[in-house]
Every structure is written in structure tokens, then in C-alpha cells.
Amino acid sequence: MSKECEWCHSTNLKRINSSVFWELPDGTRAIEITETPTFTCNDCTMSYQSEQTVKEIEDQLFLINCKLIEKTITFNELMKIPRVLKKNYFDFFS
Template identity: 60%
Template sequence: MLMCEWCGSTHVKASSNTVFWELPDGTKTIGIIDTPCICCGECGMEYQTTEIVKNIEDQLFLINTKQLEKLLTYEELIAKPRLLKRNYFDFTQG
């Protein structure tokens, strides 16, 4: 059962929203449309799960961000070809 990470309510639903992300090198920000999120009907928070945040951050480390559009969908971002197989800077991976 889903539960709001902010208020603990169970009145939550999976949805999507637009988020804005700073590139790892700090050169610009991008908008990511249709990003999976959790929406709480109790406190009104809309947030990305830890898994989605990790997916976005890993992908931005692994792709060529120089030619990245200023606005794209989550699926388009995740589908971009990677320069590396994995994020070698993430020491939480086994």
C-alpha cells in the first residue's frame, strides 16, 4: 500500500508531473515532462520516489548532456543512449 512520505496518509495515487532538474555539471536546467510521481490527497504534496530520482540522476551522468533538449519527457530522457553502462560514481551499487 502506498503511503505519503510527507504526512503518512494513505490517500495517495500514482500520477505524473513536470520537474526541473539541474544537470550534473551545473551548466543548465531541463524540464522533464510526464515524470512519475506520487500525489497525496491529504497534504497536497507531489513528489518523485527515491527510485525515480535515482533513475534521473543516473541517466544524466551517463548520457551526453551537451545536446540534451531543454524540455523532454521522462521516457525520452531514459531512452537516450548511454556513454557508460552504469554510474561508476554511485558507490551504493553492488
Template identity: 55%
Template sequence: MWCEEKAANEMKDKVYWELPDGTNAIEITEVPSYKCNECGIVYQTDEQVKEIEDQLFLIDTKQLEKSLTYQELMEKPRLLKRNYFDFG
């Protein structure tokens, strides 16, 4: 995707994400990711990034652990049903 190579392998990776209010960052492990066979870059799709950002926007981030798995993050109860501020 980034270097325009067609082959990338699915994998799970660890990412660090700044919370929407900018007060802290968390570690998210086991995030669905891709690794390019050509250049070695590891990345998440735009859809995956949006899903993580929406979830962080919709949950009580003050209760989050400093490190959690992707699945644990996505299972956190939401304060709102959807991101009403996403007009895209």
C-alpha cells in the first residue's frame, strides 16, 4: 500500500495511540496489520485506523489501561452508539 508493492502479509502488531483528548497514549497489542514483503513497513488499513479512533472517541478513556489488546479495546462499552461528529 505504501510503496505500491502488491504483496503484503496479514499479521498482528503492537501500536501506540494518543487518546482523543491528548492527555495520554496507550499501547494496543494484537492489532490486525499488514507487513510489506518488499520494504518491510508494517501498517494498518485506513478502515482499521478509523475503527480504533472511533472506538477511542466513543468510550470512557479515563478508565483505560495503559496497555490492552485490540479485542479488549473493541469490547469496551460505548458511551454513544456512533461517532456523530464524523461527517465523512
């Protein structure tokens, strides 16, 4: 794997799936997203999601009806929820 750890710059990374906890855009509650693509560093032991995965989650949560989400959902289930909006009109960087 050619990617390096964002924390210690080691190339000793492993791709895993793990649970993350995310606050909904309206701030009413947090949810657990299981089976989320994650990098874990075998040297510094830090676990984190790539910027792309973070953006996918944030965009999806912004564009769907979050009231449909239970307390726990898998990453793939979250990404399959139909969007109310076509795109994030408040993302001026994409």
C-alpha cells in the first residue's frame, strides 16, 4: 500500500472496516455508522477515515432525510438511502 499515515507518515497501514459515530447535520443526535472504511496504522495505532470517506458521509447525511436513520446503520446502507437533493449546494469546494 503506497498511502501513508496522516498522523505519523508510516506506510505500515491496514484497511479495515470499523464503527464511527457521527452527529447529524441538524445537531439533534448522533448515530453509529458500522462497517465504515477505515485506515489503521500499525506503528502509531491511529485509526481514521480518508477525506473521501468523510466527505461521502457528510454529503449523504446532508442530502437525505435523516429521520429515516435508526441509531445504528452500516456504511453501505447509509449510502443507499435515496437523496432528497441532487447535490450539496453549500459545498463550494467541489
